[in-house]
Amino acid sequence: MTSPLADRLRPQDLGEVVGQRHILGQGKVLRRLIEGGTIPNLIFYGPSGVGKTTVARIIAEKAHKKLYKLNGTTASTSDIREIVENLGSLEAMGGVILYLDEIQYLNKKQQQTLLQFIEDGSITLIASTTENPYFYIYNAILSRSTVFEFKPVEKEEILPALGRARTLLEGELGEKIEISGEALEKIATLSGGDVRRALNSFELLALSGESADGVRRVADGSVEEVTTKSVMRYDRSADEHYDILSAFQKSIRGSDPQAALHYLARLLQAGDLISACRRMLVCACEDIGLAYPQAIPIVKACADIAMQVGLPEAQIPLGDAVVLLATAPKSNSGCMGIEAAMADIAAGNTGPIPRQLQNKHFDGAEVKVKGQFYQYPHDFPNHYVEQQYLPDNLKDRVYYQYGENRTEQAAKGYWEKIKGK
CATH class of the missing domain: 1.10.8.60 (Helicase, Ruva Protein; domain 3)
Known part of the structure; x- marks a missing residue:
């Protein structure tokens, strides 16, 4: 009983593996590959403790090839070179399997060292990672490997x-x-x-x-x-952090207060008060926006209270704010408007500012018609007068479209009446 129970109970064949039926169930691709005996380069992606290492060991045992094991946290370029130098030895005549745990910790140069031997088939790579492989693994290795995602076990x-x-x-x-x-x-x-x-x-x-x-x-x-608290997978620098934040905002946007409260609780359980407050402020502006503009100062006030009192009391104002956001009418018209305007600027669509809007009062000799000709809206009925504000080359551009909610439709009706449209 010197080794941990999880090691003493480690499965010896695929039938004993817990979970992962989506890739290891009867007829599934990974199971067929393993049982067929032809092992391609594989990358196992998923959280810790869900069977990645176990399945890799089972594959290596069934392949009848020389097995090398490295861990990306401790492996050096010399470790990789040592494996490469042994490729011509008698025991490695049939090729070798390299099981590389936590491959995301290898730098690009170390990963490139493996590439030639992966490419010619003298090394079969089975790698595991807890991070998204498409962000952390060299593209040339990814293109020569098959990625399988391992999921948390029910x-x-x-x-x-x-x-x-x-x-x-x-x-x-x-x-x-x-x-x-x-x-x-x-x-x-x-x-x-x-x-x-x-x-x-x-x-x-x-x-x-x-x-x-x-x-x-x-x-x-x-x-x-x-287990004093739920062992929730959460790392501010890992995928799970962004997955929770994504689910949190999408639940608010989708007007589901139950789910929004659930993901808020997960953030707060992890002590991530700052991320929760920031995401709620973004939601208030992006997803509720002009449909209920009062949500923005209300959420700001709740976030300020939460940051002032700290956890656990912070959950009270944040709970109120999340329910308000999830049940409020939604509009992203302001968000879409600024995104369209930003796209124009990024594309170089600007142009000279109309003369009547410029902050200058002297006309040079080159100006034929002297004067700024700005019309002050407050001097006119209903505080409105028609004049051009956009540059000439963009004068007909429309960035903002009124949302279908009551607040924006009321504003639309008001201005249509004022402008006589």
């Missing part, structure tokens, strides 16, 4: 693994482990889809249980001590 699939762990530990300890179904469910739920974490939590609970009369009892309350 609670219902973790529970059978806990059952196997219980059987194994009972045999090792020589005692029956008494633990409630509720406690097992809580371990599976709080693992955040990480099988390794669930197994290690179970082992810790079992070893710390009270032992008497051949029974080791795990108290329900001890689960809370081991």
Whole structure:
């Protein structure tokens, strides 16, 4: 029992792998590749503890090739060169498999060192990464590999693994482990889809249980001590951070207060108060906008309160703000308008500012008609007078279109009446 339970219970064949039915189920592509014996270069992408290393080891064992293992966090260029130098040896005559864990930590030069040997087939690469491979892995390697995404394991699939762990530990300890179904469910739920974490939590609970009369009892309350809060996958520099923020804004935009509150809670549980406030301020301007302009100062006030009081009390004003945003009428007309204007500027569509808008009062000799001729709108009925404001080459450009909501339609009706349209 010197190694962690997750290692002692590591699956030896594909049938024992927990989860990943979308790629390892009967008839699925990855399973057919493995069972067919022809192993291409593979990249496994997904969070930790979901079976990437396990599946890679199973593949390597079935391939009957010389296996090398490297970890991107510690591997050096000399480690890669050493593997390359052994390619001509007798034991590597059939080719080699390089299992490269955390490949995203290799720099571009190190990845390029592998490329020639991946390309000619003398090295078969099986790499794993917790980061999006399309951002972190050299394109030439990506183009010669097949990417499979591993997903967090569902609670219902973790529970059978806990059952196997219980059987194994009972045999090792020589005692029956008494633990409630509720406690097992809580371990599976709080693992955040990480099988390794669930197994290690179970082992810790079992070893710390009270032992008497051949029974080791795990108290329900001890689960809370081991997992004091939900083990949520969250790293401000990783994909999960951006996935949660994306889901948060899309739930607000989609007018779903239940989902919006859920993703807000995940941000706050991770202590990411700043990201939550920033995203809500963006939502107020981008997605609610002119349909309910009051939302902008209200959300700003809620964010200010949240930052002033801090967590956990910050959840109260932010909860109010999120429900307001999710249930408010929506309009992105202002956002679309400025994006269209920015696109014109980026494309070089500008032009001279009309003379009547310029901030100058002296006409040079080259100006035939002297005077600025600006008309002050407040001197006219309804504080409006028709005059050209856009440059000549853009005078008919339309950036802003009134939204269909009541507020913008009221403004549209007002100005159509004033302008006589």
